[in-house]
Amino acid sequence: MADNKLQNDCKKKLMAIHDAMYVLSGKWKISIIASLCYHDKRRFSEILNDVSGISNKMLSKELKELEMNKLVKRTVLDTQPVTVEYQLTPYGKSLQTIIDSLTDWGTEHRKVIIGK
Amino acid sequence: MADNKLQNDCKKKLMAIHDAMYVLSGKWKISIIASLCYHDKRRFSEILNDVSGISNKMLSKELKELEMNKLVKRTVLDTQPVTVEYQLTPYGKSLQTIIDSLTDWGTEHRKVIIGK
DNA sequence: CTGGATCCGGATTGATACTG
């Protein structure tokens, strides 16, 4: 019985991971969200600089997907030339914990790599 | 000055994210790690079941990469027929925090989706 | 039978050029 309950917990957790990975799927999504996590408002070209290695095509595509999933809000400013601002929605901000733990791990991980 | 410091912090954090994403890159890696996080020892075919949607080809490939990055340990058991066990290394276990926060978020996220 | 490699077609991505 207890075994069964434990197994069910595992399954539920793995399903939760699956759900989370669904919206976060895509090579760059987490990095994009991190950029917006640490900058509040960010323009297209700024994110392009933040996320090292990404191409404008992929940035455009993944931002669009994040917008569809209501994690990111896109605002066109009426300037000349046009500027566009991206920011996390409140819902998107709920990912902050994940980003923080990734940042912490990455910082440690870097030490390990460099230590070699 | 203070502005400069803040900017540097952001850059460092984004670099940390970049480093973390490097080892976690690949469509399935996080789900695989989650499976091993919640099961301690797990066989190839069991992980195949845990990670819904993955093909044996990709599982094989990504496990190999995780092994190369020292996150996962592979053990061949001398049984008939051969069975292979995978488990997280202590280093791999340091990802637990990340997996947990993803699980928590995924659980909430699921509620939001179903609520619609 | 289990763990995994191989081959192929279709989908995703990268590099670069181009547009409003």
Added chain:
DNA sequence: CAGTATCAATCCGGATCCAG
């Protein structure tokens, strides 16, 4: 500046094949 368009490279899924 903020994206599209295009073509090449690469990655991925499915089926199949193979060794122990």
